[in-house]
Amino acid sequence: MADLKIFETDLKGRLSEKARIVRSDGKVPRWDESCAPNPTVTVFPQCDNDVAETVKFCRQQGVKCFPQSGGHGWRVRNNHEIDVVICLREMNNVDVDEESRRITLGGGTLVKELIEAATAKKLEVATGICNSVGVLGSMLCGGIGRFMGKYGLSIDNLLSVNFVDATGKLHQNVNQDTDEDLWWAIRGAGSSFGIVTQATIQAYPESNGGLSWTGALIFGDSSKLEEVVEAINNLEMDENMSVHFLFACVPPTLAPAIMVSPWYCGPEHEAEKAWKSVLDLGPTIKETFMAPANRLNDGNDPFGEKGGRKPGVGLGIDTLDPHAYRHIWDLYVQFLSENPDAGRSVLVAERYPKAKALSVDHESTVYATRSSKYEVICVPWYTDEKLDIRAETFAQTIRNIWIQKCCEHGKTRSYAAFAGMHEPLESLFVEPERIDRLMAIKNKWDPENYWGSLMDVE
Known part of the structure; x- marks a missing residue:
């Protein structure tokens, strides 16, 4: 101690x-x-x-x-x-070089702070969708988010880092040229090798005057669940789109509801055309608006609230199976009814255009789940630790349904930022050769396994 x-x-x-x-x-x-x-x-x-x-x-x-x-x-x-x-929270300086469109940020910078600094200079960045999340915590796992369709993963826009290893040695300006193996491993498994204290990333000129169309479509009647699922599966996603599909309890009734959070980086008339197939299903509540870039993530603030117990699980899946989602919905409603303390529990499916991310050489980073069509998470949310076993059982049951009904046979993939406590390396990094290389780098940089994080030294 x-x-x-x-x-x-x-x-x-x-x-x-x-x-x-x-x-x-x-x-x-x-x-x-x-x-x-x-x-x-x-x-x-x-x-x-x-x-x-x-x-x-x-x-x-x-x-x-x-x-x-x-x-x-x-x-x-x-x-x-x-x-x-x-x-690291007080190491949150953000410096923007307008000429090169490069941004250098401290290791404690939050997504909201990065977005505010970028939008002040009429720039946009590939980052996460929750304001209160640390930029680097998300980025070092890969970094999925709304601008993936245009700019790829956050790690695809990472230029260099400062890094403290397991001995306490500081390495400055680590990049492709300084250490090819470490650079490969940091981008997707960075938290397993040390503490990234600073990063430099690429930014881009803002789109559509910094405005994008978003909001919430709420289906209070679950009878349309299968139609909503099919509509989301069949969306023709271009680089300006993304979607979050949720089961959640929404105000004012706090009853379980089906929610679609659409996004379109462009004018409203184009957005409504792109999202017509979902809008035509007649949501109970439609609240959409044009959001400025620095307010785009505000709707996710409740999900980012700290505190409570949230032993969640995640997975990368290939489709939303309508029958499986009916079963998942029934289990979700049952879990809430039996556990009133878990009323903030949520299930989320996130879909982003992947063409840009897939255009990056698969072997250029350790990140291995670029091809997953959806990233899904199940988050039981409660305060009483006596619910731990029931909550974990519920989450694992949902995960098993995703594996059996929504994944290609034999393909279990998990995005590291959403992975459960003991997610096997085969789910995170997939190919045996990739895992072998990763473990060799881990043994070089952290042979005593000081940083546990995603993996242990064998």
Whole structure:
């Protein structure tokens, strides 16, 4: 266990003036409390060297540390072993080079902060869809989001990183030319190799004056479920589109409902034409509008709220099977009725155009699930830990239905950011050769398995 007094007396002098060290009562909450660390000490570094010195000190003291930016990491493996959290949130500077359209951001930057900085310069970036999520936490897993159709994955737009390894050594400007293997592995499994303290990414001129069409289509009557599923499956997705398909309890009644959240980067008349097949089904509620780029993710803010227990699972699937989704809907309604504390539970299917992402050489990064048509997640959400077993059983039941009815036979793929606690490497990185290369790099950079994250050293 970390000794706060030793950290305050011995580590503090090695850090920059504004760096802070606090007790466990100053820890930063996480999105999912079911596997959150309970650190004795939380350190708030202000610069790359602060991070490096903290890792070195933790190693000298024989304690485990863990980096946190937004705190939304899907699952924290080995959470009971973590004594020290290195909270990067105060390392959130965002510098925009308008001429090169390159943006350099600190490791604690949130999606909202990056988008605000980019839109202020009339630029747009490939990033996630939740404002409160850490940019790098999402990006290092691949980084899916609305602008995938135009710019590919977030990692496809990553230019360089600063990186602290398991010994506490700082490596600056890591890129394709400095270390080809590490660069390959960071892009898709970065959290398994160290702490990325800074990144430089490519940005692009804003589209349609920074405006896009979005909103919510709510079907309060589940009788149209199969028609909605078929319509989403049959959408002709161009690069300006994306869709989120949800089961959730929505206000004001908080009854289970079917929701479609459409998006179109273009004028409203073109958007309504592109989404005609879904709009024609007659949603109970239609709330659509033209959103400025810096407000585009606001509708997802409730989902990003921290706290509660959320032992979710995710998967990459090939289709939304209508019969399977009827079964899933029935199980979802039953789970809510039997567990009133779980009323915020949600199931989400996200679909993005993949042509741009698939145009990138499959072997250029460790990321291996570019071809999944949908990324799906099941999130039981509750507060009473006595529900853990029931919630996990429910989530695994839904996952098994997806595998059996919505995936190609024998193909189980999972996006790392949505992966469950013990997701096998075969689901995350698919090909044996890719996994072998990844493990060889892991053994080089973290032979003692100091960073557990997605994998353990064999």
